[in-house]
Amino acid sequence: MVLGVSGGIAAYKACELLRRLTESGHDVTPVPTAAALEFVGAPTWSALSGKPVSAEVWDAVHEVPHVRLGQEADLVVVAPATADLLAKAAHGLADDLLTNTLLTARCPVVFAPAMHTEMWEHPATVANVALLRERGVVVLDPASGRLTGADTGRGRLPEPAQIFEVCTAVLARSGVRDLVGRRVVVSAGGTREYLDPVRFLGNRSSGLQGFALASAAAARGAEVVLVAANATLADPVGVEVIRVETTAQLREAVLAASVDADAVVMAAAPADYRPTSVSESKIKKADDGSAPSLELTQNPDILRELARERRTEGQVIVGFAAETGDATGDVLSLARAKLARKGCDLLVVNDVSGGAVFGSDENEAVLLDADGHATEVPRASKGVLAHAIWDAVGTRFISDLG
Template sequence: MERKKRVLLAVSGGIAAFKAAALTSKLVQAGYEVKVLMTPHAQEFVTPLTFQALSRDHVYTDTFTEPDPAGIAHIDVADWADLIFVAPASANIIGKLANGIADDMVTTTLLAATAPVYIAPAMNVHMYAHPAVLRNMQQLEKDGYYFVEPDEGYLACGYTGKGRMAEPEDLLAMVNYHFTKQSHPEWHGKKVLVTAGPTQEVLDPVRFLSNRSSGKMGFAIAGEAAARGADVTLIAGPVSLPDPHGVRRINVQSAEDMYNAVMSEAERMDIIIKAAAVSDYTPAETTAHKVKKSDRPLSIEMERTKDILQELGSRKKDQVLVGFAAETQDIARYAEEKLNKKNADMICANSVIEAGSGFQGDTNALTLFFKALPPQEIPLTSKTKAAELILDAAAGLTGKTK
């Protein structure tokens, strides 16, 4: 069996050290082998025992503590790592690394390391903008280090601004991105368009017509495609999901908005995956004021929205076009009809009334339909895993479309 990927986490002094503990837990849960280094200042915020319990491994805190007489700890752990993450990275540790100073376990190990190093800064907004800090970061970038920009928001010092360390979920995404990109060279440079979520068709200033789509499937596909090294554009309806790492996101509201956004991007794409649940109908008229209730029944005249998948199918040349079919009955018949009528290369069909595969959940079960290949079943699994299998199938169609 292939061994687990090895992540070395270097923790420096700062209140964001508690996020490093959460990151350690998430890395272990994601299947990585994790070792932790701590500076003396980091130990003022979180104890080594915390990281030991979360990583299930020895925590390295002192260059001169050598638990194994057969080796030199800071050299051995540097050679052990496949990837190194410095999180949080204080202004102090950034300055030391930029100037080659090695005076503790973290800095001596990093100077001996040959693995890629990612740095997640965390500090006061004015410190982050200080010329010396900027100069040190620029030097580290020249030296081949990678940076994960801090977020903007409320800081522990009381200021609001840029300097808050990226969230553990974002850092985990960076780690996944690093390793996934290495194992999928066929996706490098591919231009991928993904649509996700519902659309909202406005009736009046208070009400709109929509559907139950959460956008989770489309977002999982976009995130996985980006992790494989593709250039991904995600066109998303109204959902409250965070941006997948490395994805360019365009937000839309209505079916007409979705149509316009997709058509403006489609021509330059290599692969288009239309996972959005676009409304088939929209109110023929939108009122400027709230429709008041009455004792009489209310009738709303509806008109057909533009069929985005069919338009893409009529325009496509050598692109791979993937559509989705959310059905309640006769799934195979409807999916195959859609495949041919819309000139798609693959239709991902699922039953929205089957337990675990409907809207808004974190799992899905699908059948993939192709023009010249037998259907492929994806048994009930996480939407993340389903996204991987969908992209594997889409990659197999590259160069085989008409």
């Protein structure tokens, strides 16, 4: 793997990315630009990678590094990628070791931009990013936050942990970008239905699986909208995130976002019921030990509504079923009944007996499709399951084209 570092103040964060990559077993060659070495010196990159570091094409010429590095790499990631570096990459300029490496690379390439907001929004940068993405390059959207000096806005380098996750996902898919040109909507988290300004009815959904689905789709080239209900996780890189609280807000946001979507994955856990009335002030505890009565009404069935009223032709609808089994049937039989009742194309079935899955970084599931087929996904990271789900969605896209 090649880690390119261009000349921005965020270059120091690439040290953390390099540490994560090497500690996960990757063989990483840092290739900083001359400007990057003004921020972080060559001894630091050498110490972290265990390799000699240079920005020049003239060093170790007998090894032809300006060609060899790109030819041999399984992945090239540039973090930070400045506006200047993006412009050079888009137009094939090669005046140092990093830009030569980019020009010879035939592997997946990931850019993590970092620059001031005005630079990111400049028409030249917008055009350069669009051109790179058209070529299949992964260009992440920068984060919003504190920039150099007192400035704040979009242009901050995504956190190293997030860039690492994208690199891992891209490598795992061997550069597959099968969702390029697709627009997908993912929901995540658990909704809250308020009893008063303090208390609410909720559930244990953390949003981890939905966020993993959004990240995986973005890594595969999709335009992604993530509707997140009460999740405390950081926004996935390259994903538009809409934050909501209640089931009504979730429904409104998902329906609006799905108007022109190719697929909608309802990984969120909407509350089935809500109070018929909400107290404007905190409900006080009674001195006599009595408890207030609670009258509930059923919330709209968002998944069923999406399946019945497809917003675009061929739109793929995916639901989730968190089941425990009961006297009426086991987990799979209950899930099959739910699939028929909801009318979606795919149903991801989780056995949550004993609280399994919630808050865990791992998951296992059975994917049921409308034709009755069941595919088991063994226990693995939620990212692995996310890609399995998108594989199944992709199959539906191919079937529709056929």
